[in-house]
Amino acid sequence: MFLSGFGPLILAGTWVTLKLSLLSLILSMLIGLAGASSKLAKASLLRGWATAYTTLIRSVPDLVLMLLLFYSLQLGLNQCTEALGMEQIDIDPFLAGVVTLAFIYGAYFTETFRGAFLSVPAGQIEAAIAYGMTPWQSFRRVLFPQMMRFALPGIANNWQVLIKATALVSIIGLADIVKATQDAGKATMQMFLFAVVGALMYLLITTVSNLLLIWLENHYSAGVRKAVL
């Protein structure tokens, strides 16, 4: 039988991994945009908070942050519910995984987007203001589309790191690829085979996303002239 009947379990684990990484990608990109805007803002308080956020998050390993956030979120919630006299609410590990991953990778996206915003020539924004666009219009029509072109290599890089970081969520109890293949390996006493299967699933995901990202990069760099050597 294919993979001793553990095929569906592993596919379910792969689906969890994909869902988790896509959801946290979207959320962390939103955090990154907000973070980059506050890092480039005039208000010094906002800048200070954003700088503290990115420096702190990027200097501490993601697994430590994951455990820190996961356990303390639950403990904090327990204290809240106890104080209010309610029953204990258990945090869903999937939700906790998405939130912690988004919070961590939001810091990396903040730096990516900040660099990309700075790469857009100032004249473009000045032209938008000269046309009488509101700040939102100039952001949506001028700044954002050009910023994406510069941000894409950084986004691609962060995405690859993020997918690989999702392997750690099995440590906080999520049934992802790692958990599924480890369970299958323990049940069949074929640890090596199933660990390799898990690795191949990840390799498949990274390969497909690599191809997609190359296509996206070509798409967004339409109209950019490159020097022919």
Place this chain on the structure above:
Amino acid sequence: MSDIIQNYWQAWLWNDGYHVSGVAMTLWLLIASVACGFCLSIPLAVARVSSRRWISGPVWFYTYVFRGTPLYIQLLIFYSGVYSLHVVRSVDLLEHFFREGLNCTILAFALNTCAYTTEIFAGAIRAIPYGEIEAARALGMSPWVKYTRIIIPAMLRRALPYYSNEVILMLHATTVAFTATVPDILKVARDVNAATYASFEAFGIAAVLYACIAFALVGLFRLCENRWLAFLRPMGH
């Protein structure tokens, strides 16, 4: 908080009463794996930029596989996977090696960082101005002399900023070592958490320790860059 520090400060820093643990263990993991990876990656990087496909192809495959899969899975393959094979159990030497969690961890970490470092170094070789290499050839240097005197020193200097990034990422990656029963900082944090239920304090102290090591490494690499990359700075008057 002060109780935790008073009771466990030795375990956090270097010894939990039985063996090396905490910061000392994390640093040992980092140094051992980065040193092995560094030594292996120099010849591999030279092979990676070779124009002969049969030399650069296998190296490309190696870095592709190791950079495309999570380190945690690689560790699981080496730690629980390889040891479950009959071949390994029947050979005495292999059996001794793979039974020890620390050996498997360092092997997995070294192979992983070696893959990333190889790509960094290969990129640095491609970035060397062609004039430097042509000058070496024009002076009649043999390939060996050309590599040891010109290409590899130039590669190491230019790769330094990217290499420092990789070392910091490796420090962050050492946190998965506790899954192979290696008593690093995070293992101590989990023990403290299990003993006291003070999760925030336990993991918070671990986070602070990791941040301190990361900042120290950043400072160290900045010193190195000031020394070895001085020639790339714009000249002042």
